[in-house]
């Protein structure tokens with residue numbers, strides 16, 4: 001038989017085979033639908049993993065949820081596009097290659113820009129695809145034909161176009177600005193890439209002499225080395241302590257430079273002395289104050305955070321070395337007047353841990369206010385829904401407090417800013433292609449700005465650039481706005497917010513194909529410029545003890561190792577079954593082990609089914625799936641001829657309704673748990689057991705009844721596999737294909753229809769009757785256990801049915817009760833039995849298990865005699881040891897203690913056995 005499954009369920013082999021098949025057959029590739037298409041569309045953009053990435057639990061968790069939703073839509077007849085790709089990850093990738101260079105004793109500047117970038121592409125070619133290959137093992141049903149890389153030529157072209165348009169619209173400007181600077185990476189990093197740490201630091205008090213008087217003004221600082229770049233002292237205008245000093249100057253210690261005393265809000269009278277130093281080139285607040293008072297900006301450090309020529313005698317020193325020297329000199333010269341312990345929060349580069357230095361540098365900025373206003377509106381108006389709702393509030397708060405976005409990075413790997421500086425007049429020309437001459441003076445001496453764009457710039461454009469923008473394409477008309485975005489909280493701002501800003505700006509006026517939009521359920525939405533209709537923020541995966549996974553703690557769970565042990569299906573099921581919205585999950589392998597057992601249970605049920613399926617005439621086999629992706633369906637060709645048929649069909653329809661409902665609102669855990677309970681409990685434990693005797697094709701049996709029973713089993717199994725498929729795609733494909741002996745009506749179960757509930761198949765009476773029957777069987781099983789009936793022994797029972805209809809139901813299902821509860825005879829009685837040993841009463845029936853333990857006295861006596869001999873032998877031995885003084889002197893106390901305790905036990909056992917023998921009057 002071609003569809004005979006191997007005896008043992010081995011997920012490894014099955015999963016690789018189907019993953020390869022899906023890709024080879026291009027099952028999830030979506031050609032551009034032509035005009036006139038009226039099917040609904042579902043589009044989902046995969047948050048592009050970094051090209052440097054390795055699959056971790058967070059990815060697997062996100063992608064499992066995405067794949068479930070994607071497969072579910074595909075099976076419901078949507079044109080379903082899941083777009084995969086990777087991000088060039090500027091800083092992360094550059095670091096990776098720089099680390100390799102360090103091993104060769106080189107830095108990137110030794111290679112030069114061109115060679116270095118070639119090295120990065122080389123690296124990408126060899127190692128860049130790792131994470132996508134890992135995704136293939138998960139069974140992610142993405143369209144591999146549309147795979148993109150953010151540095152691809154067409155996407156880079158779109159990036160340049162966006163930059164130039166924003167520039168032409170006046171939304172991009174260049175400015176000196178205090179940025180967070182990582183001295184290790186030698187680049188500006190965004191606020192969001194700085195992680196703050198509370199540390200015990202110091203606050204130093206320094207006094208500055210007032211010029212032309214004996215007075216001093218004392219200020220406090222946590223970074224004394226920056227005083228070398230001070231250009232003013234600020235006091236508050238309302239602070240009467242300093243009124244007499246307004247307009248005067250102080251002498252900057254160590255530098256012997258006169259600087260003004262200014263009045264500014266920067267100085268708060270209630271804080272410290274009420275006076276503060278102003279260092280515009282090294283502090284963001286001072287920078288703003290400096291602009292208000294037109295103060296000079298003196299930079300005293302270079303890009304490596306070493307002091308520069310503006311730092312006088314300290315030039316060349318590292319910032320922390322300079323701090324020591326400055327403090328020593330201040331002390332020596334009598335300017336240092338205090339040192340206090342002080343708790344402060346220091347910012348570190350998220351990637352390399354270096355302490356970030358605020359640095360004045362020339363950067364490119366996006367004027368964010370106009371973009372943010374529309375992005376805020378899109379969420380406030382409900383054009384974009386954010387789930388769970390608390391993230392919506394966080395998003396809106398953030399949009400209200402957003403700063404201009406510094407988009408330039410001093411890296412080599414990335415999209416280079418399309419701007420050229422004139423060597424003659426310093427004018428900067430921004431253009432789509434390299435200009436031949438300066439836009440101002442016509443000189444040909446042009447050099448491209450060295451900076452590249454923040455990685456989030458290009459990934460923020462993906463919803464439309466992956467669909468062919470800036471051209472107007474049919475793909476955009478169909479697939480934009482994308483339907484859903486599933487992502488983690490940590491990139492809500494980095495990525496999600498920027499996609500909304502860019503989408504609303506660049507796709508303004510865009511209209512989705514009206515027929516498709518209507519079919520997809522978005523007819524009431526007006527704004528088609530948004531990048532997606534809905535955002536679902538999923539939670540985190542923690543370890544079994546609810547700790548965040550981290551390399552430092554060493555509690556990182558590698559999903560690929562879990563997959564190797566339990567299979568992808570079981571791992572996916574674990575993640576789904578725990579994925580309650582808004583709750584972090586504590587990943588525990590024992591759960592995965594349990595779900596592997598679940599897969600095994602399904603496997604064995606399938607093997608049982610296949611022992612009979614050959615005998616079903618073709619006309620009775622499942623045919624419904626041949627419709628392929630239609631709006632249909634529940635269980636096709638099911639004939640309800642017995643109580644268990646009516647019941648299982650009803651249960652199935654209820655579960656189907658619940659699962660579809662749960663998936664609509666991302667309650668993955670509910671969907672998974674409902675399917676689990678149905679498949680394991682209702683289907684395998686009950687239905688399969690109940691119909692077994694009906695599958696009798698032997699001579700003399702009712703073959704047509706057997707045909708119907710078997711067809712029911714196959715049809716229901718087929719539908720249940722389709723129900724489970726989005727969560728466990730591999731085992732369901734394997735068994736489903738086997739049902740059709742390798743000639744299925746469709747290429748894959750992934751293209752078959754997802755079950756939909758049919759109210760007409762809900763049978764309340766059937767469910768109630770079945771509940772009573774199950775209760776009776778379980779009651780008898782429990783009573784047998786209480787009475788310690790040997791498993792193989794059949795027992796007679798007495799039943800009192802409280803109503804004639806219940807009695808007749810029990811009579812109808814007598815065979816089932818006899819088999820499933822190991823009952824030899826059912827006697828109906830007309831009185832209550834509930835208060836006797838071995839009996840149980842319920843509202844519908846009372847039942848009594850008739851059993852008296854019979855034993856073979858002679859054999860039991862023989863057994864007890866042997867037992868007694870054994871005990872007494874050990875006891876004698878024990879006594880001998882405990883009576884041996886030499887032994888007692890040498891043996892460890894623990895051993896002696898153990899022997900004594902054992903002696904007590906043996907004495908008790910001896911007594912018990914003797915009394916049992918007496919009871920039975922053994923000789």
Ligand SMILES: [Zn+2]
Pocket residue numbers: 182183184185349350351352353354
């Ligand atoms: Zn860094």
Ligand SMILES: [Zn+2]
Pocket residue numbers: 422423424425426427438439440441442443
């Ligand atoms: Zn010029």
